[in-house]
Structures are given as structure tokens and as C-alpha cells.
Amino acid sequence: MSFSWRRVGAVLLKELRDYRRNRFILTTMTLVPVIFIIAPLIQLFAANAAANDVHLSARIGLSMIYLLVIPVTVPAVLASYSVVGEREQGTLEPVLTTPIRREELLIGKGLAAFIPAVVASYAVFGLFLAAAAVFAHPTIASAIFSGTHVLVQLLFTPLLAGWAIWVGIAVSTRAGDVRVAQQLGTLASLPPLVVLALVSLNVITASTGLAVALAAGLLVFDLLAWRVVAAMFDRERLVTGRRA
Amino acid sequence: MSAARVTGVTTGQGASTGGSALVVEHLTKRFGDRVALDDVSFDVGYGEVFGFLGPNGAGKTTTVRTLGTLLSPTSGSAVVAGLPLGEKNGPTIRSRISLMSESPGLYLRLTVRENLEFFAGLYELDDTAGRIARALRAVNLADRAHDACGSLSKGLRQRVALARALLTDPAVLFLDEPTSGLDPVATIEVYGLITALRERGVTTFLTTHRLEEAERLCDRVAILNTTLRLIGRPDELRRQLFKRSVEVRLREPLADAATVFGGVGAVEAWEQTPAGYTLTVADPDEAVPALTRALVAADADVLSVTESRHSLEDIYLELIDEDVEATSR
Numbered sequence: 001m002s003f004s005w006r007r008v009g010a011v012l013l014k015e016l017r018d019y020r021r022n023r024f025i026l027t028t029m030t031l032v033p034v035i036f037i038i039a040p041l042i043q044l045f046a047a048n049a050a051a052n053d054v055h056l057s058a059r060i061g062l063s064m065i066y067l068l069v070i071p072v073t074v075p076a077v078l079a080s081y082s083v084v085g086e087r088e089q090g091t092l093e094p095v096l097t098t099p100i101r102r103e104e105l106l107i108g109k110g111l112a113a114f115i116p117a118v119v120a121s122y123a124v125f126g127l128f129l130a131a132a133a134v135f136a137h138p139t140i141a142s143a144i145f146s147g148t149h150v151l152v153q154l155l156f157t158p159l160l161a162g163w164a165i166w167v168g169i170a171v172s173t174r175a176g177d178v179r180v181a182q183q184l185g186t187l188a189s190l191p192p193l194v195v196l197a198l199v200s201l202n203v204i205t206a207s208t209g210l211a212v213a214l215a216a217g218l219l220v221f222d223l224l225a226w227r228v229v230a231a232m233f234d235r236e237r238l239v240t241g242r243r244a
Numbered sequence: 245m246s247a248a249r250v251t252g253v254t255t256g257q258g259a260s261t262g263g264s265a266l267v268v269e270h271l272t273k274r275f276g277d278r279v280a281l282d283d284v285s286f287d288v289g290y291g292e293v294f295g296f297l298g299p300n301g302a303g304k305t306t307t308v309r310t311l312g313t314l315l316s317p318t319s320g321s322a323v324v325a326g327l328p329l330g331e332k333n334g335p336t337i338r339s340r341i342s343l344m345s346e347s348p349g350l351y352l353r354l355t356v357r358e359n360l361e362f363f364a365g366l367y368e369l370d371d372t373a374g375r376i377a378r379a380l381r382a383v384n385l386a387d388r389a390h391d392a393c394g395s396l397s398k399g400l401r402q403r404v405a406l407a408r409a410l411l412t413d414p415a416v417l418f419l420d421e422p423t424s425g426l427d428p429v430a431t432i433e434v435y436g437l438i439t440a441l442r443e444r445g446v447t448t449f450l451t452t453h454r455l456e457e458a459e460r461l462c463d464r465v466a467i468l469n470t471t472l473r474l475i476g477r478p479d480e481l482r483r484q485l486f487k488r489s490v491e492v493r494l495r496e497p498l499a500d501a502a503t504v505f506g507g508v509g510a511v512e513a514w515e516q517t518p519a520g521y522t523l524t525v526a527d528p529d530e531a532v533p534a535l536t537r538a539l540v541a542a543d544a545d546v547l548s549v550t551e552s553r554h555s556l557e558d559i560y561l562e563l564i565d566e567d568v569e570a571t572s573r
Contacts, residue, residue: 001335011365014362022353089352090347101335236316
């Protein structure tokens with residue numbers, strides 16, 4: 001039996017239906033964006049328009065970092081719940097007895113975390129840009145729109161979400177319970193954000209080459225990580241709690 | 245009660261003709277140092293209802309999980325629905341079987357229909373709506389299709405899980421304790437469903453603690469306690485394990501029982517019980533008329549002379565007792 005996108009679609013649809021009715025997931029998906037748009041807006045309005053370019057750029061960079069926490073945190077929570085959560089509620093075994101391949105299950109779950117996370121992140125970023133255009137000082141708005149900030153945000157949002165998802169699912173396949181998985185998954189998804197923070201705060205000198213290298217590294221990771229995570233997905237261990 | 249010594253395990257042949265739905269040969273599964281299943285061999289014919297009995301920890305669920313490709317055997321082999329067990333055949337085997345575990349394993353926030361739609365998608369079934377409607381009708385849940393599974397009682401959830409197992413028209417249906425937690429009415433309904441499946445030719449592998457359930461539903465049963473202890477039709481097992489006997493109930497005890505029973509050639513041994521007498525006989529059909537004549541001749545007030553029927557429970561307990569004794573030696 002070959003890889004089936006229909007089975008991937010079935011997993012995706014089920015996950016999205018389940019998220020829609022899961023109060024914890026809904027609260028996380030609502031609260032995290034709300035929290036992480038307040039901080040950048042404060043940065044935006046508190047910034048001194050008369051400050052020098054470096055200072056202004058660091059301020060805007062910090063705002064953007066807050067916004068990039070959303071595509072890391074939201075999918076990390078969803079992804080780290082995905083396998084261990086099913087195991088805890090007893091639904092994993094019936095799924096594993098169907099013809100679904102582990103790759104199909106993982107990609108379905110990955111997409112189900114990716115889509116809402118990226119949609120929420122872009123929506124919040126859109127709100128931030130709208131607020132900047134309408135309410136921010138023209139100098140600051142200009143600095144946001146004329147620099148590479150928008151491009152970086154658009155590019156790194158899905159790349160970081162992909163990283164957080166695969167790390168989260170990897171943790172979820174090995175964790176003993178949901179809470180531990182979510183804590184570890186969120187923590188483990190932060191490293192690329194730290195690099196971006198250092199760049200945005202001018203600790204590491206920003207350059208096109210660095211941005212491209214970082215983006216390319218994340219892209220390669222996102223495209224290949226599912227194979228590693230699939231290898232970690234051990235049916236026997238998940239069903240019995242013991243290694244095969 | 246006298247029990248014949250169990251000297252070995254017969255690898256009973258499948259009840260129906262037309263090949264075997266399951267062929268298990270020397271299957272062993274270890275978890276570290278612990279042996280969950282040891283050198284188990286049996287086969288199940290297409291269309292057969294096969295009961296798998298054993299105490300907790302006997303390896304029943306491990307067997308089901310192994311045959312369902314969830315676990316890899318440590319050694320031995322099996323053919324499931326015509327395909328050898330192995331990593332490569334896993335998805336195809338799983339497309340030919342259905343497995344209903346003891347816990348329903350439903351998504352409680354989703355409706356009954358959404359749960360079934362999800363599994364229909366995983367099996368890539370056509371005519372999803374029609375199949376779901378038929379499966380729900382089969383378990384009498386057509387009117388609950390739009391209810392969230394979380395709002396259903398345990399019994400109703402179990403029925404949804406059964407509907408899920410029926411969605412695919414499986415060649416082999418594994419039912420792991422299907423009536424666990426069900427009330428008597430729901431239990432009877434599940435029995436009816438299993439009987440109907442047998443009439444449709446679905447091979448059913450039923451693990452259960454309920455011995456009367458196995459006796460009522462199964463063509464053959466196997467008793468497992470890490471190793472396979474016994475396999476066969478319930479009546480064959482009775483004959484294999486217990487000598488045949490006749491129960492005699494009288495209004496008053498006999499004055500000279502030895503003379504009366506000693507005069508009947510078919511009686512091999514006898515003992516007095518609080519209810520009357522238990523006689524070991526070679527053939528009850530021959531012994532009962534002769535005994536009745538002898539009792540009447542001895543002027544006894546006969547209340548009943550009947551063949552003793554050992555239940556599957558007697559067989560099961562006898563075997564498990566033997567294992568306990570062997571372990572404690």
C-alpha cells in the first residue's frame with residue numbers, strides 16, 4: 001500500500017474538528033497571540049521616533065521577535081499534545097490498527113498544527129502592521145515597512161512553525177504524559193528563536209547571508225525532520241510503553 | 245470431580261472449510277525478561293467464531309496485538325487474512341482486519357458520525373455515508389449519529405466502537421472483551437451481532453473472561469496461560485478433560501449403595517455427595533437406563549438420574565488450578 005494523501009486528509013480533518021472543541025487548545029490559540037501582540041504594540045508606541053537608526057531597528061526587531069513567538073509556541077503546544085494526548089485518551093491504539101502509515105499520521109498531525117499556527121501568526125502580524133500604519137509615528141511606520149522586517153517575518157513564520165511542530169511531535173512520541181510533553185516541546189522549539197533574537201538585538205550582526213543561511217537551515221530541517229520523527233515513532237513502544 | 249489429565253495441546257483445525265483466516269505457528273513474545281506468550285500455535289478457519297480465554301496476564305491481548313501488527317513477535321510466525329505477519333505487510337493486513345479493544349478509544353469531543361468518518365477515511369472506504377448508516381443500524385445507534393461520543397454511556401460507546409469495527413467488512417474481526425462494562429441488555433445485543441456476523445461468514449477472534457459468553461458464541465475455544473493449554477470445541481474439551489458422569493438424586497440414601505451400583509456394568513466408580521451420588525460412567529446413554537432399572541429394583545425413590553454437564557467454566561478452572569499448582573510446586 002502506497003502513501004495516501006486521503007489518509008493524511010482524514011487525520012487533518014479530525015484534528016481540526018477536535019481542536020475546535022478542545023477548550024485547552026482554543027484557549028492556548030487565543031491567549032498566546034493576544035499576549036504576544038500586546039508587547040510588540042507597546043514597543044511600537046513607546047519607541048522614540050527621534051532615536052538613531054540602530055536603536056530604532058533594535059526596537060522594531062524586538063517587536064518582531066515577540067511576534068515570532070506565536071508560530072513557535074502555538075504549534076509546539078499542539079504538536080507536543082498530538083501523540084501522547086491520543087495515547088492518554090486511549091485513541092492511539094485504534095488508529096494504529098488501521099492501514100495508516102506512521103508517515104501519513106505524522107504529516108496529518110503536522111499539517112493540523114501548522115495551518116492554525118501560521119494562520120494565527122499571519123493574522124496577528126497583519127493586525128500589527130495595520131496598527132503601525134494607522135497609529136504609529138510615520139518615522140517608525142516607515143522603518144517597519146521599508147526594511148526587511150516584513151519579509152523576514154513572512155519567511156520565518158512558517159519555517160519556525162515547522163521546526164516547532166517536528167520537535168513537538170518528536171517529544172510527544174517519547175513523552176510519558178501530556179504536560180511533560182508540552183513543557184519539553186515548547187522549550188525545545190525555542191533555540192532558533194534565540195538566534196533570531198540575537199540578530200534582531202544586533203548582538204549578532206544581521207546580514208542577508210546570515211538570514212538566508214538560517215532560513216535554508218530551517219527549511220532543510222522542516223523538509224527532512226519528518227523522516228527522523230517517523231523513525232522515532234515506534235508502534236510497540238507507544239502501545240505498550242516498552243521498546244520493541 | 246475427576247478430571248482426565250491434560251497431556252498436551254491439540255492444534256485443532258479450523259471449523260469451516262475454505263482455508264484458514266489465521267495460522268499461528270510457535271508464536272512467542274517477550275518483553276525484556278518477561279514472557280508474555282510462549283510457543284503458541286493454532287489456526288482459525290474462515291467464518292469461525294474462535295474464543296480466546298485466559299486469566300489476567302495470560303497473553304490474550306498480546307496475542308491480539310501481535311496478530312493485529314501492533315507488536316512484533318519475538319519468534320514464530322503467523323498468517324493473518326492470507327498474508328504473512330511482517331513489517332512490509334502491516335498496512336495491507338490492517339486493511340483486511342478490524343480490531344476492537346476493551347477500551348472503546350473514541351474521540352469524545354467528536355460526534356459518533358465524525359468518529360466513523362475519520363476511520364472510514366483511514367481505510368479509504370468508498371460510500372462512506374452508506375457504510376456508516378449500515379454500521380450504526382447494526383448496533384442500533386442510527387438515531388445517535390450526531391451525538392458527541394462524550395455524552396454517551398459506556399455501553400453506547402462500546403457499541404460505537406463495534407460499529408467502527410464493522411465499517412470495513414473485515415475478513416477477520418478481533419474483539420477484545422467486547423461486552424466489558426455492558427449491561428445485560430446491551431450484552432445480549434452484542435451476542436446477537438456476533439451471531440449475525442458468523443452467519444455472514446465473518447471470522448471472529450473473541451477474547452473474553454466471560455466463559456458463558458465463549459460457550460454461547462464460539463465454535464472453538466482456546467485456553468491460554470502464557471502457553472496454549474487447550475484448544476477445541478467446548479464439548480470436545482469436556483470429554484478431553486473430564487470423565488463422563490451421572491448424577492443420581494434419591495429421596496433417601498440407599499441402604500447398600502455398593503451392591504446396587506456394583507451390579508450395573510456401565511458404572512466405573514461412584515461417590516456419595518450431599519445431593520445424592522455421582523457415578524463415573526463410560527457411556528451415559530447406556531448407563532442411565534440400567535441404573536434406573538437397578539434403583540427401581542432396590543426400591544429407591546428416584547428423583548432424577550441425569551448426565552453431569554461440565555461447563556466451560558469447570559474446564560477453565562480445572563486448567564488454571566493445574567497451572568497454579570504447578571507454579572507453587
